[in-house]
Amino acid sequence: MTITEKILARASGKQRLSPGDVTFARVDKVMLHDVSGPGVIKVFSEWEKKRGIKLNQIWDPDRVWVAEDHFVPSADRISAENITALSNFTRQYGINKHFKYGLGQYGICHTLSHEEALVLPGEVYVGGDSHTNTTGALGAFAAGLGHTDIAYVLMKGEIWFKVPETILFKIEGFKPAHIMAKDIILKIIGDIGTDGANYKAMQFSGSVMKDLPMEERLTLTNMTTEAGAKNGIIEPDEITFAYLGERTDAKYTPVHGDPDAQYSEVFTYEVDKLEPTVAKPFSPGNISAARELQETELNKAYIGSCTGAKLEDLRAAAEILKGKKVKIRTEVLPAAQSIYMSALKEGLINIFMQAGALVGPPTCGACCGAHMGVLGKDEVCISTTNRNFPGRMGHVESKTYLASPIVVAASAVTGKITDPRDVRN
Amino acid sequence: MNNTSSNGRSIRGRVHKYNNDNIDTDVIIPGPYLKIHDHKELAKHAMEGIDPSFHQKVSEGDFLVAGNNFGCGSSREHAPIALSQTGIKAILAQSFARIFYRNAVDGGYLLPIEIDGSTVKKISDGDELEIDIVKNQITNITKDEYYTMKPFPELIARIVEAGGLINYNPKD
Numbered sequence: 109m110t111i112t113e114k115i116l117a118r119a120s121g122k123q124r125l126s127p128g129d130v131t132f133a134r135v136d137k138v139m140l141h142d143v144s145g146p147g148v149i150k151v152f153s154e155w156e157k158k159r160g161i162k163l164n165q166i167w168d169p170d171r172v173w174v175a176e177d178h179f180v181p182s183a184d185r186i187s188a189e190n191i192t193a194l195s196n197f198t199r200q201y202g203i204n205k206h207f208k209y210g211l212g213q214y215g216i217c218h219t220l221s222h223e224e225a226l227v228l229p230g231e232v233y234v235g236g237d238s239h240t241n242t243t244g245a246l247g248a249f250a251a252g253l254g255h256t257d258i259a260y261v262l263m264k265g266e267i268w269f270k271v272p273e274t275i276l277f278k279i280e281g282f283k284p285a286h287i288m289a290k291d292i293i294l295k296i297i298g299d300i301g302t303d304g305a306n307y308k309a310m311q312f313s314g315s316v317m318k319d320l321p322m323e324e325r326l327t328l329t330n331m332t333t334e335a336g337a338k339n340g341i342i343e344p345d346e347i348t349f350a351y352l353g354e355r356t357d358a359k360y361t362p363v364h365g366d367p368d369a370q371y372s373e374v375f376t377y378e379v380d381k382l383e384p385t386v387a388k389p390f391s392p393g394n395i396s397a398a399r400e401l402q403e404t405e406l407n408k409a410y411i412g413s414c415t416g417a418k419l420e421d422l423r424a425a426a427e428i429l430k431g432k433k434v435k436i437r438t439e440v441l442p443a444a445q446s447i448y449m450s451a452l453k454e455g456l457i458n459i460f461m462q463a464g465a466l467v468g469p470p471t472c473g474a475c476c477g478a479h480m481g482v483l484g485k486d487e488v489c490i491s492t493t494n495r496n497f498p499g500r501m502g503h504v505e506s507k508t509y510l511a512s513p514i515v516v517a518a519s520a521v522t523g524k525i526t527d528p529r530d531v532r533n
Numbered sequence: 534m535n536n537t538s539s540n541g542r543s544i545r546g547r548v549h550k551y552n553n554d555n556i557d558t559d560v561i562i563p564g565p566y567l568k569i570h571d572h573k574e575l576a577k578h579a580m581e582g583i584d585p586s587f588h589q590k591v592s593e594g595d596f597l598v599a600g601n602n603f604g605c606g607s608s609r610e611h612a613p614i615a616l617s618q619t620g621i622k623a624i625l626a627q628s629f630a631r632i633f634y635r636n637a638v639d640g641g642y643l644l645p646i647e648i649d650g651s652t653v654k655k656i657s658d659g660d661e662l663e664i665d666i667v668k669n670q671i672t673n674i675t676k677d678e679y680y681t682m683k684p685f686p687e688l689i690a691r692i693v694e695a696g697g698l699i700n701y702n703p704k705d
Contacts, residue, residue: 143568178567179567183568186569236608254635268688477564497606499563
């Protein structure tokens with residue numbers, strides 16, 4: 109069995125599962141946020157109304173955690189009321205892991221999942237957000253669900269899954285300095301298409317993974333969502349154990365795939381030959397080399413989100429921006445309070461501000477076109493985020509190009525789409 | 534539903550067709566509306582990214598027909614909610630993105646029905662269809678044609694019958 113099949117088999121109390129089997133799996137951890145949370149609250153209140161009884165407790169409050177990330181700091185009155193409702197909900201059901209903005213650690217849900225080691229290798233983790241796949245980089249089965257499914261998990265502690273086939277991506281060769289995980293995953297999505305892994309697991313292995321830092325691995329699994337995957341996953345290793353060791357004392361049982369595990373397809377990527385890659389409007393699969401787009405004029409550069417504002421992303425962007433000035437509006441929003449503080453300590457925030465960029469608080473706001481940096485008609489943005497569908501970051505006639513933090517930083521310096529090799533000192 | 538036949542397993546309605554593949558959740562219900570949890574209000578913005586007048590065109594019981602990978606993108610349950618609140622009872626597409634599919638079924642909002650690409654081509658905007666989800670048969674009343682649909686897997690069929698996952702009891 110693959111690692112995905114083994115985790116689901118353990119969680120289903122079965123010796124063996126095969127792709128296509130439908131199973132109810134026990135859930136280890138569950139996440140909701142300020143968009144999926146109010147939906148859960150509504151499902152609960154309808155359940156109560158229909159049955160005429162109160163839902164006094166949930167399955168296990170200690171396995172639940174809550175993030176405030178999409179419309180925070182509260183974008184408007186409705187957003188503020190959603191946050192209040194979420195606070196009442198966590199108080200009512202005794203959920204202590206509620207990361208509130210302005211009260212210590214908070215940030216984008218997927219970033220908190222690894223920063224706070226909320227999910228551990230071998231676990232089944234579901235979240236009310238499509239990029240829940242991100243956390244599979246820790247060696248867990250991590251999948252996104254809607255709010256009805258999350259409400260069901262909160263009541264019963266389990267949920268149904270169709271066991272996915274696994275596609276294995278072997279990332280081989282020597283990774284040049286101008287290539288980041290973002291280039292690799294954009295290239296993969298460009299090749300297999302935005303439904304290339306629909307209902308499937310995407311697993312990453314290969315020689316490059318042996319040195320790839322955890323935060324870069326998280327970029328790979330994060331954007332498996334853009335290929336339609338049910339989950340993205342990386343087998344836990346020394347990098348995983350070291351990363352978690354710095355963050356938690358919790359015990360866990362890592363799971364590894366069997367040597368004879370069956371993969372539906374195996375793809376090999378040689379990163380030596382990879383070009384800095386950009387996804388053009390209006391699909392993450394619509395890729396070109398950055399150098400082929402170097403005449404593209406931009407209005408804004410955005411460094412933010414669960415995909416592209418982790419500490420490694422900020423370090424990489426700062427290396428390009430150090431001692432330079434940005435030529436277009438540039439916004440940098442670290443993905444969590446802890447990352448913001450580390451970036452401050454390392455002098456990265458100073459570099460961004462010296463370059464002329466705006467530095468803001470963690471939020472999903474602009475990435476999903478909700479608030480705080482929304483694009484207007486005809487505005488063109490290059491972004492470290494994960495989606496560029498029509499209207500994703502604002503007006504339906506705005507345009508978003510997706511790229512790595514160093515391509516975005518290099519483009520901020522020139523005002524056009526730029527290969528980082530063309531601006532390095 | 535008032536247009537359901539007596540056995541409760543067949544539904545009849547008019548088609549709204551969008552030929553596009555990859556109709557994503559940002560098109561179905563754009564990000565700024567995710568803070569809204571009033572289902573009727575969401576309906577006014579359904580398909581806003583592709584056809585802002587969509588909610589005015591739809592009558593109760595109508596169907597939406599589209600290409601590949603319908604509902605790709607976000608896990609926002611707002612997407613099937615907004616569509617179902619306009620009156621859409623089923624979406625017929627060549628394939629669905631996984632979270633959209635399970636949200637549609639588990640929330641009990643509408644039926645995601647998988648049909649062949651060739652069937653998508655045969656169905657036109659405005660056609661009147663009757664869908665029998667027991668016989669897995671689609672009748673195009675306007676064109677006097679018959680098509681097959683992919684049967685629901687066993688668990689999905691049971692959740693559909695229960696009206697959503699919250700009402701579903703695995704022991705039933």
